Amino acid sequence: THMAEQQTLVLVKPDGVANGHIGDVITRIEHRGFTIDALKVTHATADQLHQHYAALVGEPFFPRIERFMTGGPMVAMIVSGFNVIEAVRKMTGATNPAEAAPGTIRGDFGREWADKTIRNVIHSSDSETSARREIPIWFPDRQYAPHQPEK
Ligand code: ADP
Numbered sequence: 001t002h003m004a005e006q007q008t009l010v011l012v013k014p015d016g017v018a019n020g021h022i023g024d025v026i027t028r029i030e031h032r033g034f035t036i037d038a039l040k041v042t043h044a045t046a047d048q049l050h051q052h053y054a055a056l057v058g059e060p061f062f063p064r065i066e067r068f069m070t071g072g073p074m075v076a077m078i079v080s081g082f083n084v085i086e087a088v089r090k091m092t093g094a095t096n097p098a099e100a101a102p103g104t105i106r107g108d109f110g111r112e113w114a115d116k117t118i119r120n121v122i123h124s125s126d127s128e129t130s131a132r133r134e135i136p137i138w139f140p141d142r143q144y145a146p147h148q149p150e151k
Helices: 014-018 020-030 046-052 061-067 085-091 105-107 130-140
Strands: 005-012 035-042 074-082 120-124
Touching: 005 020, 005 085, 005 130, 014 020, 014 061, 020 074, 020 085, 020 105, 020 130, 046 105, 046 130, 061 130, 074 120, 085 105, 085 120
Parallel strands: none
Antiparallel strands: 005 074, 005 120, 035 074
């Protein structure tokens, strides 16, 4: 991912919403100085999840992801800023909350569960290619459109 004005897709997953972490996620993004371009509460459909996690649809754990991600409302956001994709990935932390460093969103608000469903509070795009692909899945009237760089 090259250095530039970017946008990224952030989802506060159903566990993050149920446990009251919408504000925590938004606050961390705002404290870093990034801009929220769009934000809504939404309930994921199976179709959206198959698109969003297209690379994982064949995995044996995909039904678990689908059950978890459709189990309650989520918050979807488009966040923008210079190099925002890598910055928010760093704030997000490792996929498994048990391995995510303290100080990251997953490391501070998640933990491991015995049923092997990974409830990890947040999704954030991992590259410009992913952000471009993911944004319209959750915001059908939007496309990847980074702001003009500051002069
Ligand atoms: P990340 O969300 O950190 O980018 P991945 O793209 O690898 O991670 O996986 C997407 C999501 O799928 C994870 O956030 C997690 O919710 C779920 N997931 C990934 N691997 C597993 C697994 N082995 N078992 C259960 N769920 C998983």
